[in-house]
Amino acid sequence: MQKKGLMLGGLAALFIAGGALAAGPADLNAGMRSLMDRYLSEAQKKEPSLKAFSAEEGKKFFNAKRMHSTAKEERSCSTCHTSNPLNPGKTPVGKTIEPMAHSANKDRFTDPQKVEKWFKRNCAWVLERECTPEEKGDFITYMMSN
Amino acid sequence: MKVRVWDIPTRLFHWSLVAAFAGAFFTSGTEWFLEYHTVFGYIALGLVVFRILWGFAGNRYARFSDFVGGWRRVRDYLRQAATLKPPRYLGHNPAVGWVVLFMLIMTVSLVATGIITYSGEEGRGFWAGLITRDTGIFFREIHDFLAALALAVIVIHVSAALFHDFILKENIILSMVTGTKEDPATWSERVGHMRPVDRPSSLRLVALIFAAILIGLGVRFLPPQERKIRFTGEVSEQVKVVTPKGYTARIKPDPKWKEECSPCHNAFHPTLLPAASWKRIMDGLNNHFGEDVSLDPATRREILDYLVSSSAERSTTEASKKLLASIKKGEVPLKITGIPYWRDKHSEISADVFKRKSVGSEANCLACHPGAAVGSFEDKDVHVPD
Numbered sequence: 001m002q003k004k005g006l007m008l009g010g011l012a013a014l015f016i017a018g019g020a021l022a023a024g025p026a027d028l029n030a031g032m033r034s035l036m037d038r039y040l041s042e043a044q045k046k047e048p049s050l051k052a053f054s055a056e057e058g059k060k061f062f063n064a065k066r067m068h069s070t071a072k073e074e075r076s077c078s079t080c081h082t083s084n085p086l087n088p089g090k091t092p093v094g095k096t097i098e099p100m101a102h103s104a105n106k107d108r109f110t111d112p113q114k115v116e117k118w119f120k121r122n123c124a125w126v127l128e129r130e131c132t133p134e135e136k137g138d139f140i141t142y143m144m145s146n
Numbered sequence: 147m148k149v150r151v152w153d154i155p156t157r158l159f160h161w162s163l164v165a166a167f168a169g170a171f172f173t174s175g176t177e178w179f180l181e182y183h184t185v186f187g188y189i190a191l192g193l194v195v196f197r198i199l200w201g202f203a204g205n206r207y208a209r210f211s212d213f214v215g216g217w218r219r220v221r222d223y224l225r226q227a228a229t230l231k232p233p234r235y236l237g238h239n240p241a242v243g244w245v246v247l248f249m250l251i252m253t254v255s256l257v258a259t260g261i262i263t264y265s266g267e268e269g270r271g272f273w274a275g276l277i278t279r280d281t282g283i284f285f286r287e288i289h290d291f292l293a294a295l296a297l298a299v300i301v302i303h304v305s306a307a308l309f310h311d312f313i314l315k316e317n318i319i320l321s322m323v324t325g326t327k328e329d330p331a332t333w334s335e336r337v338g339h340m341r342p343v344d345r346p347s348s349l350r351l352v353a354l355i356f357a358a359i360l361i362g363l364g365v366r367f368l369p370p371q372e373r374k375i376r377f378t379g380e381v382s383e384q385v386k387v388v389t390p391k392g393y394t395a396r397i398k399p400d401p402k403w404k405e406e407c408s409p410c411h412n413a414f415h416p417t418l419l420p421a422a423s424w425k426r427i428m429d430g431l432n433n434h435f436g437e438d439v440s441l442d443p444a445t446r447r448e449i450l451d452y453l454v455s456s457s458a459e460r461s462t463t464e465a466s467k468k469l470l471a472s473i474k475k476g477e478v479p480l481k482i483t484g485i486p487y488w489r490d491k492h493s494e495i496s497a498d499v500f501k502r503k504s505v506g507s508e509a510n511c512l513a514c515h516p517g518a519a520v521g522s523f524e525d526k527d528v529h530v531p532d
Contacts (some may be wrong), residue, residue, distance in 0.1 A: 062459065066506065071331050071436070091409075091410045091411065092410075092506070092507065093410055093411035093505015093506055093507050093508075093510055094406075094411070094505055094508045094509070094510035094513060095409075095410065095411050095412060095506075097409075116205070120438065121437060121438055121439070124437075124438050125437060125438075
């Protein structure tokens with residue numbers, strides 16, 4: 001009995017991991033999926049045990065506050081995008097940002113170049129470094145999940 | 147004996163139209179006096195509409211029926227004028243009759259094409275928002291042509307008047323001031339032209355009431371005022387500049403500029419900073435007010451070229467001129483909001499207003515200036531949100 005349950009669970013885990021490995025979140029287009037594949041293989045070089053990205057981790061990353069070394073203010077991704085990805089955000093200058101969640105804005109996460117450009121900018125602004133492939137993968141998975 | 151020929155409305159009309167034309171002529175060709183130029187145009191239109199009514203209602207010599215005759219009369223008259231012995235007319239002679247009619251039609255066309263140009267190109271005036279920019283540009287060509295034609299007709303008209311005064315010794319220019327003609331040599335002929343009584347008609351009353359209403363409207367609306375721009379469609383989105391050769395031109399907004407320079411703030415209009423400032427900003431994109439906005443070299447070049455082609459030096463707007471004038475020699479500002487003229491104009495707005503949720507910062511021009519995206523910052527359009 002227990003053995004059978006374990007086996008089923010293992011199969012299910014394999015199936016989910018396999019699905020994520022092959023495609024990333026289902027709604028992504030081909031270009032974005034290959035970007036996600038790249039993130040995953042790069043992340044696995046550092047951490048071979050990593051099987052798939054996690055929306056849960058993405059959410060934590062999105063809301064994590066960090067003190068900026070020169071600006072002396074707490075910054076996070078949610079500073080501009082607000083803590084709810086379904087809502088529109090605002091830049092420090094005052095311009096509205098369309099919602100980040102794919103379900104609220106179909107244009108999001110459709111252009112790998114644009115995504116990379118903004119990761120570069122916004123990670124530097126918040127974290128004063130580049131984001132790791134794992135952080136990026138988790139972030140996108142979170143944005144695709146709500 | 148003096149004979150009354152030109153009634154007071156006709157004389158007033160004549161010299162007012164002269165003044166309106168002179169005013170329009172001296173305010174043409176430059177953006178600076180455009181508001182005044184249009185005012186002279188509207189005045190001319192009002193005058194001409196009145197004159198057309200007066201052409202049916204005025205006294206005998208003011209009426210079209212008196213001076214607009216057939217081609218044969220014109221031909222005979224011109225033939226005799228060529229021999230310096232034309233018959234004398236108390237009112238308009240057959241030739242000038244047609245010139246008068248032509249000038250009335252020409253003035254109406256000139257003003258109509260002017261209004262279309264103004265509405266299309268500037269997004270201002272009667273039909274602002276209804277006429278596309280391209281239509282405006284097309285009608286400017288017609289407007290320019292009609293203006294040249296008007297000048298030619300005026301030259302002919304003035305030459306003819308001088309001819310009558312100095313060669314034929316008819317004192318006609320002064321008669322348009324005094325309203326009377328005094329010329330013993332032709333006196334008997336004149337009497338033959340006169341009708342014993344000039345019957346006033348009810349149309350005359352209508353024309354005079356109309357004139358009174360026009361004057362009232364004129365006093366109320368004509369002092370130059372910035373009419374509200376309607377920012378619709380493509381109207382005035384393209385930047386108006388003066389090219390290095392001195393021509394005015396329209397520059398299309400660069401799509402890369404729109405894409406790359408508008409996500410964080412609404413793209414600042416190129417006419418708001420001098421070329422040197424744009425160069426400095428585009429050279430420092432890797433640290434752009436704390437942001438890394440690095441672009442690939444081709445995109446950077448394209449955006450810089452656009453910004454320089456429409457920079458404050460090239461711009462025709464008052465805001466550009468004043469911003470530029472206030473920058474100290476040798477300084478290359480990175481911020482529009484740091485330029486003395488900007489600081490001066492916004493000195494009465496408290497810091498709290500800029501921090502409001504609906505505004506965000508000083509750099510969010512669009513929050514208070516609905517025309518910011520097309521480089522328009524007219525006082526009349528300003529609206530500070532709550």
